Amino acid sequence: MQLIRKSLIACSFALLASTFSASAQTIESANAQAKQELDTALSELSEVRAGIATKKVPLLRSVSALEDDVRQKTAELQRIRRLRDNSDLGLNRLREQVDGIEKQNEYAAGLLDEFVRSFETRIDFSETQLYRSATEEARLALEDSDMSQAERFTKQIDVIGVAINRLGEITGGYTFEGKALTPSGAIEEGTFAAFGPTVYFASKESALTGITVNKINAAEAAIAVPGEGFDAGIRQLIESGEGNLPADPTLGKALKIVEGNDSIGEHLAKGGSVGMVIIGLGLICLLLGAFKTFEVLSFKTPSPEQVQKVLTQIEANDLEAAQNAANDISGTGGDLLRKGVSHAGAKRGTLEEILYEKILAVRPRLERFLPFIALTAAAAPLLGLLGTVTGMIKTFNLITIFGTGDAKSLSSGISEALVTTELGLVVAIPALIMHGLISRMARQKIGDLEQITIGFINGVIGSRNQD
Numbered sequence: 001m002q003l004i005r006k007s008l009i010a011c012s013f014a015l016l017a018s019t020f021s022a023s024a025q026t027i028e029s030a031n032a033q034a035k036q037e038l039d040t041a042l043s044e045l046s047e048v049r050a051g052i053a054t055k056k057v058p059l060l061r062s063v064s065a066l067e068d069d070v071r072q073k074t075a076e077l078q079r080i081r082r083l084r085d086n087s088d089l090g091l092n093r094l095r096e097q098v099d100g101i102e103k104q105n106e107y108a109a110g111l112l113d114e115f116v117r118s119f120e121t122r123i124d125f126s127e128t129q130l131y132r133s134a135t136e137e138a139r140l141a142l143e144d145s146d147m148s149q150a151e152r153f154t155k156q157i158d159v160i161g162v163a164i165n166r167l168g169e170i171t172g173g174y175t176f177e178g179k180a181l182t183p184s185g186a187i188e189e190g191t192f193a194a195f196g197p198t199v200y201f202a203s204k205e206s207a208l209t210g211i212t213v214n215k216i217n218a219a220e221a222a223i224a225v226p227g228e229g230f231d232a233g234i235r236q237l238i239e240s241g242e243g244n245l246p247a248d249p250t251l252g253k254a255l256k257i258v259e260g261n262d263s264i265g266e267h268l269a270k271g272g273s274v275g276m277v278i279i280g281l282g283l284i285c286l287l288l289g290a291f292k293t294f295e296v297l298s299f300k301t302p303s304p305e306q307v308q309k310v311l312t313q314i315e316a317n318d319l320e321a322a323q324n325a326a327n328d329i330s331g332t333g334g335d336l337l338r339k340g341v342s343h344a345g346a347k348r349g350t351l352e353e354i355l356y357e358k359i360l361a362v363r364p365r366l367e368r369f370l371p372f373i374a375l376t377a378a379a380a381p382l383l384g385l386l387g388t389v390t391g392m393i394k395t396f397n398l399i400t401i402f403g404t405g406d407a408k409s410l411s412s413g414i415s416e417a418l419v420t421t422e423l424g425l426v427v428a429i430p431a432l433i434m435h436g437l438i439s440r441m442a443r444q445k446i447g448d449l450e451q452i453t454i455g456f457i458n459g460v461i462g463s464r465n466q467d
Contacts, residue, residue: 105149108153109149109152109153109156112152112153112156112157112160113156115156115159115160115163116135116138116139116156116159117139119131119135119159119163120135123166124194124199124212124221125212125214125221126178126180126192126199126201126212126220126221127166127176127192127194127199129178129179129220130176130178131159131162131166134158134159134162135159135162137155137158138155138156138158138159141155141156169194170194173193173194173195173196173241174193174194175191175192175193175194175238176191176192176194177189177190177191177192178190178191178192178220178221179220180192180201180203180212180220180221180222180223181215181220181221181222181223182203182206182208182223183222183223183224183225187220188203188204188205188206188208189203189204189205190202190203190204190205190208191204191238192212192238193234193237193238195237198211198212199211199212199221200212200234200237200238201221201223201234201238202234202235202238202239207231208223208225209225209230209231209234209235210223210224210225210226210234211223211224211226212224230244232244268419268423270415270416270419271387271416271419271420271423272387272390272391272416272420274383274384274386274387274390274416274420275387275416275419275420275423277383278380278383278384278387278420278423278424278427279423279427281376281379281380281383281427282376282380282423282426282427282430282431284372284376285372285373285376285427285431285434286430288369288372288373289373289431289434289435289438291369292368292369292370292373292438293434293438293441295366296366296438296441296442296445297441299331299332299366299445300330300331300332300333301331301332301333301445301448301449301452302329302333302334302336302337302452304455306325306328306329306337307337307452307455307456307459308459309325310322310325310326310337310341310456311456311459311460313325314341314344314459314460315459319341319344322341322344323338323341323342326338326340326341332358332362332449333449333452335358336355336358336359336449336452336453336456337452337456339354339355339358340354340355340453340456340457340460344460348457348461351457351460352453352457355453355456355457356453359446359449359450359453362446362449363446366442366445366446367439367442370435370438370439370442373431373434373435373438374431374432374435376427376428376431377428377429377431377432377435378428380423380424380425380427380428380431381424381425381428382424383420383424384420384421384422384423384424384425384428385421385424386420387416387417387419387420387421387423387424388417388418388420388421389417390416390417390420391414391415391416391417391418391420392414392417394416395414395417
């Protein structure tokens with residue numbers, strides 16, 4: 001066994017030796033091949049470096065030329081940007097100037113629009129027929145969307161020229177021909193004379209002279225006659241430039257106040273249907289109040305002397321004479337005493353019931369219609385409040401349609417609201433006073449009857465006790 005082991009070991013060593021020898025030969029051949037490849041690569045590297053060196057100088061020159069070109073382009077770009085920035089700055093300034101000019105034009109246009117719209121309201125209504133064409137063209141220009149701003153300015157400046165010419169003419173007064181509305185409602189041709197704030201008129205078709213005033217819904221200026229004493233002076237002023245004129249320091253307000261004073265019928269008509277109901281209720285209340293006043297005042301009660309005369313006959317046991325004395329007394333008081341005489345022999349309680357029954361029968365007649373008067377005093381203010389509410393509703397409806405610019409269109413609803421309140425109080429206050437007075441008078445009459453009844457009963461019972 002040992003011999004075999006030694007043989008195996010020897011074989012192993014021999015095999016290893018042969019293997020190392022082959023490996024050594026392989027490494028040497030690999031080193032030789034690598035050295036050859038390295039030499040070849042170094043040779044190629046030298047050739048490439050030589051080629052690069054040959055081409056490097058032209059490339060550097062091209063790069064330098066391109067860099068110079070880039071610098072030039074960059075400088076040109078910066079110059080162009082500066083020019084652009086300067087152009088933008090100038091353009092912005094121009095835009096600001098344009099915006100400023102447009103705002104000035106808009107402001108001027110607003111002033112011109114306001115002047116055109118208010119020109120006709122600043123002159124006398126009679127003068128509008130002179131300047132109607134210029135103002136109408138300017139007003140139409142404002143509403144024409146196809147017209148340029150310059151064309152509108154031209155139309156509006158024409159109105160300014162007309163206004164300046166008018167100022168020159170009105171300085172010393174001037175006359176012009178036109179139409180006017182007479183107090184009777186006819187339209188007549190005549191001559192106007194503008195003198196200061198007042199315009200006078202003299203008709204060519206009649207002897208009418210007067211002062212021009214504005215009238216609601218009138219197409220022409222209306223004429224107010226200040227008085228017959230000024231007719232000659234006004235006509236002389238218009239024909240010759242001199243004359244005695246009526247002076248109005250209120251600048252026409254006095255005439256407007258006089259024209260604005262409504263008659264009673266016109267004032268009541270402003271209350272509308274609710275006002276008519278209040279007026280009708282008030283008239284009925286007034287008639288009933290007059291009737292009740294007459295009825296209560298005509299209600300006669302016996303005097304103490306007449307009652308004592310009847311009691312004297314009863315004390316004398318002369319019932320026939322007492323009945324005749326009672327017959328001489330008229331009215332409900334006489335009926336009461338006659339009833340008492342006919343039951344003079346009844347017991348006190350029975351007599352009291354009989355006489356008080358008579359009084360109770362009289363009370364409804366004295367107090368009838370008084371509840372209606374009291375109802376009128378309570379209902380009239382409520383009806384006035386109803387008219388106020390309906391008038392304000394009408395006013396708000398008009399505001400919805402026409403806006404708040406036209407105060408004249410709102411006056412009807414406001415008038416109805418205020419007039420109905422006024423009518424309600426005018427009816428309620430007298431009705432309340434009337435009810436109080438008539439009620440007191442009726443209670444006084446009933447109290448007199450009760451006093452007479454008590455006195456009569458006491459007198460009858462007293463006469464019995466004496467017997």
